[in-house]
Amino acid sequence: MNARPWLKIVSxxxxxxxxxxxxxxxxxxxxxxxTFRFPPQGWSxxxxxxxxxxxxxSTAILNSLQVGLLTTLLATTLGTAAALGLAMLGSxxxxxxxxxxxxxxxxxxxxxxxxxxxxxxxxSLTGTLFGIALAHTAIALPFVVIAVTARLQGMDASLxxxxxxxxxxxxxxxxxxxxxxxxxxxxxxxxxAFITSFDEVVISLFxxxxxxxxxxxxxxxxxxxxxxxxISAASxxxxxxxxxxxxxxxxxxxxxxxxxxx
Amino acid sequence: MPASTASPPTAASAPPAxxxxxxxxxxxAALLLLxxxxxxxxxxxxxxxxxxxxxxxxxxEPGLGNYLALFSDGxxxxxxxxxxxxxxxxxxxxxxxxxxxxxxxxxxxxxTRAVMVTVVLVPFWTSMMARNFAWMVLIQDGGVVQGIxxxxxxxxxxxxxxxxxxxxxxxxxLLPFMVLPMFSVMQQIDRRLLLAGQSLGASRLSTFxxxxxxxxxPGVISxxxxxxxxxxxxxxxxxxxxxxxxxxxAQIISVRTRDLLDFGGAGAMGVLIxxxxxxxxxxxxxxxxxxxxxxxxxVAAGGDR
Amino acid sequence: xxxGDGRIxxxxxxxxYGSGPLVVDHVNIDIASGEFIxxxxxxxxxxxxxxxxxxxxxxxxxxxxxxxxxxIAPLPPHRRAFGMVFQSYALFPHMxxxxxxxxxxxxxxxxxxxxxxxxxETLRLVDLGGMGGRRPDELSGGQQQRxxxxxxxxxxxxxxxxxxxxxxxxxxxxxxxxxxxxxLHEELKLxxxxxxxDQDEAMSLSDRIAVFNAGRVERIGTPADLYRDPGTRFVxxxxxxxxxxxxxxxxGGVYEWAGHKWAVRDADGLPAxxxxxxxxxxxxxxxxxxxxxxxxxxVQAKVTGLFFQGTHQRAELDYGxxxxxxAVLSPDAMAGIRAGSxxxxxxxxxxxxxxxxxxxxxPNEETA
Numbered sequence: 001m002n003a004r005p006w007l008k009i010v011s012x013x014x015x016x017x018x019x020x021x022x023x024x025x026x027x028x029x030x031x032x033x034x035t036f037r038f039p040p041q042g043w044s045x046x047x048x049x050x051x052x053x054x055x056x057x058s059t060a061i062l063n064s065l066q067v068g069l070l071t072t073l074l075a076t077t078l079g080t081a082a083a084l085g086l087a088m089l090g091s092x093x094x095x096x097x098x099x100x101x102x103x104x105x106x107x108x109x110x111x112x113x114x115x116x117x118x119x120x121x122x123x124s125l126t127g128t129l130f131g132i133a134l135a136h137t138a139i140a141l142p143f144v145v146i147a148v149t150a151r152l153q154g155m156d157a158s159l160x161x162x163x164x165x166x167x168x169x170x171x172x173x174x175x176x177x178x179x180x181x182x183x184x185x186x187x188x189x190x191x192x193a194f195i196t197s198f199d200e201v202v203i204s205l206f207x208x209x210x211x212x213x214x215x216x217x218x219x220x221x222x223x224x225x226x227x228x229x230x231i232s233a234a235s236x237x238x239x240x241x242x243x244x245x246x247x248x249x250x251x252x253x254x255x256x257x258x259x260x261x262x
Numbered sequence: 263m264p265a266s267t268a269s270p271p272t273a274a275s276a277p278p279a280x281x282x283x284x285x286x287x288x289x290x291a292a293l294l295l296l297x298x299x300x301x302x303x304x305x306x307x308x309x310x311x312x313x314x315x316x317x318x319x320x321x322x323e324p325g326l327g328n329y330l331a332l333f334s335d336g337x338x339x340x341x342x343x344x345x346x347x348x349x350x351x352x353x354x355x356x357x358x359x360x361x362x363x364x365x366x367x368x369x370x371x372x373x374t375r376a377v378m379v380t381v382v383l384v385p386f387w388t389s390m391m392a393r394n395f396a397w398m399v400l401i402q403d404g405g406v407v408q409g410i411x412x413x414x415x416x417x418x419x420x421x422x423x424x425x426x427x428x429x430x431x432x433x434x435x436l437l438p439f440m441v442l443p444m445f446s447v448m449q450q451i452d453r454r455l456l457l458a459g460q461s462l463g464a465s466r467l468s469t470f471x472x473x474x475x476x477x478x479x480p481g482v483i484s485x486x487x488x489x490x491x492x493x494x495x496x497x498x499x500x501x502x503x504x505x506x507x508x509x510x511x512a513q514i515i516s517v518r519t520r521d522l523l524d525f526g527g528a529g530a531m532g533v534l535i536x537x538x539x540x541x542x543x544x545x546x547x548x549x550x551x552x553x554x555x556x557x558x559x560x561v562a563a564g565g566d567r
Numbered sequence: 568x569x570x571g572d573g574r575i576x577x578x579x580x581x582x583x584y585g586s587g588p589l590v591v592d593h594v595n596i597d598i599a600s601g602e603f604i605x606x607x608x609x610x611x612x613x614x615x616x617x618x619x620x621x622x623x624x625x626x627x628x629x630x631x632x633x634x635x636x637x638x639i640a641p642l643p644p645h646r647r648a649f650g651m652v653f654q655s656y657a658l659f660p661h662m663x664x665x666x667x668x669x670x671x672x673x674x675x676x677x678x679x680x681x682x683x684x685x686x687x688e689t690l691r692l693v694d695l696g697g698m699g700g701r702r703p704d705e706l707s708g709g710q711q712q713r714x715x716x717x718x719x720x721x722x723x724x725x726x727x728x729x730x731x732x733x734x735x736x737x738x739x740x741x742x743x744x745x746x747x748x749x750x751l752h753e754e755l756k757l758x759x760x761x762x763x764x765d766q767d768e769a770m771s772l773s774d775r776i777a778v779f780n781a782g783r784v785e786r787i788g789t790p791a792d793l794y795r796d797p798g799t800r801f802v803x804x805x806x807x808x809x810x811x812x813x814x815x816x817x818x819g820g821v822y823e824w825a826g827h828k829w830a831v832r833d834a835d836g837l838p839a840x841x842x843x844x845x846x847x848x849x850x851x852x853x854x855x856x857x858x859x860x861x862x863x864x865x866v867q868a869k870v871t872g873l874f875f876q877g878t879h880q881r882a883e884l885d886y887g888x889x890x891x892x893x894a895v896l897s898p899d900a901m902a903g904i905r906a907g908s909x910x911x912x913x914x915x916x917x918x919x920x921x922x923x924x925x926x927x928x929x930p931n932e933e934t935a
Contacts, residue, residue: 010366118519
């Protein structure tokens, strides 16, 4: 299909607008200066060194990893089970339950932060990594449900019937057919849950205490509370760490799509 | 070969009406699988939310005081107005940028389309903090954006700490949410309709206006309403790139919650945002037919399916 | 396996969803062991629901299903041991062909060497010997369906259920697989219950056909019987083509339609409201009324179209009064007949049949 030249130009410009601004963090992270001057005047690795050696940054990374892994575990388990349950429901019950499970997506994060903060104050869960992980589980759950459900819906319903007709009981069908086929959905749900948690700022900011700063909170504080250019190294790291898997998934997806069309 | 008549049924072998073992067992299993997630969500999300909603009417004293204060206090009213304005601008500019991009995605070859999808998805999943920090660097005084503006004759425009800078950055940060639902709708449109329109004598432009635009409208409504509600409650960008003088509602909620512990007042603002969100998404759902936010996130979570 | 194992008796079988109408309405079929029976009907006629009730995927509202004389209601679907073939093949994509075929044997804890032997044997049976290592998506549609067949018979079930297994294939492949299924039936001597909406498929494969309409079995019999004597107008219309006249039966062996009077034999005691059916190959055409022999029934018709179809020619006919039909003749018999001309269509009274017009017992259930 041929497109008008101006459409191509606009699309390229929008594509650049989407990607290029974020990329300034990469040269910034190699700056030798204490300020946020761009472009940098000189080069150094000091911000990377600081990111991994200074206690406040390395603790933040560790905290984020802990919260992220715990969230992934909780959200993937709960979300996968829920998606499998949804698939077994009648259409009306499924619609209602899906709407409920996905509702955290449409609630503004600031409201979730407010709600969770006030509840956790009472439950003494503020200032604990476990509390942050619980709140993250609520917002990561929808992504797992969506990913697994998409996978299950793409699955031919007669596969399970076939398994049954060949003598496999409900548990056996689940273990040998449904679960292996849903696995890619579960895995992508897990990745999305981890990214959701690892990247989350607002809730973690509300629930922060000096010992539970996550990486995004540390980054937030490093520009609002003090001026600490280490954030540029942290940003670069995050951009690369997040973009890598997404790019990989897209490349694999495109390749598989091409193979499937042949 | 036996005839097509059968022996009469024995009374005992006929199952009683209404006994449906398979269906019942299935429902029980479904419930069992759903229960943990439902309980977790109710415990850590729904009940606290209800608590805040109730609190906004009772704390510090029963009544509509918290809500009346929203609209009687000049400062809060100005913040609300500014928030609405920024959200509208972000939505409109996003539409103008996102529509041609999403349209181009449907025209592109599979490989180009994969690249274009990636270009949208990477920022969608890339660190919110990194992207906002990048904007902070770009729009600071003496930064790159100021440099570009002075090239076109607009020198000395302050962006960091102003609503303009916040709106500029938010447009870029929220653009993926605009493109994805539009793309998912446009992808469904049968392009042969355009050829049909042209074969019937309509010009290319008029076919686009009369055939394609109306068909893509659900995507426009979906993307637009989603970006609008996200912009309404957005915290990170205004908190980092704005200032107390150009505060948006989310910043006020943060201050009231964390610094003043005024859950009633913050709750009233939160409920206000929630109500506007639900109205906007409800209207969009009615007009566009699908769950907006869910559609966008489904695209984001599942790639270009 | 002893003879009689594969006998299936459906007695007053009914299905209703919620408080809706009956989608399967008192179905009674006695399927002999080793028989090839086809459940034929348009979509929504209840044939697939009936199959799903036999397989155990759909709960029975009332009535019984017996296998080899035993009520199978208490058996969950995975214990019913029916082989089943699906329209979508339903091959497990994460397993190889051999693993797919081995699946039912593994579930039955058959010994490893025995599994390997039977898998290879069954794959050879469907002409896929040596293909065990392939993945399902590396096979063509026809090969996939053959794997599905192998998988469904490898554990020696007494009954094979086939749910529109050929609908997803193109015409040519469908014919090849029809022969394959027929051969498999002859070799394995299992009971085959075959669901389809394709009348040609049903006629060329089945020992007997049960024609479903609006949840009921409208008629059951051998393909030849059903074609020769469809019994009801629905069956006549669904199985093959017909020239159909809705007139009245008069006393004294006369059938009256639009002013024509035709001779009818053996019509004593039948109600007057019957439709008369003449199959297209039984109809003859005469260019001039004088060419019509004596002792036949005849009707004036206008030829609205002539189509050459290789072995025969086909004439579309308009009888007036809103009635249309067709005749299928050898090219010689069509000599002198042109599109647009008026002809006399005639037939031997022995070649006509009287059928019951639709009574429409459940006017609202067609869509259910």
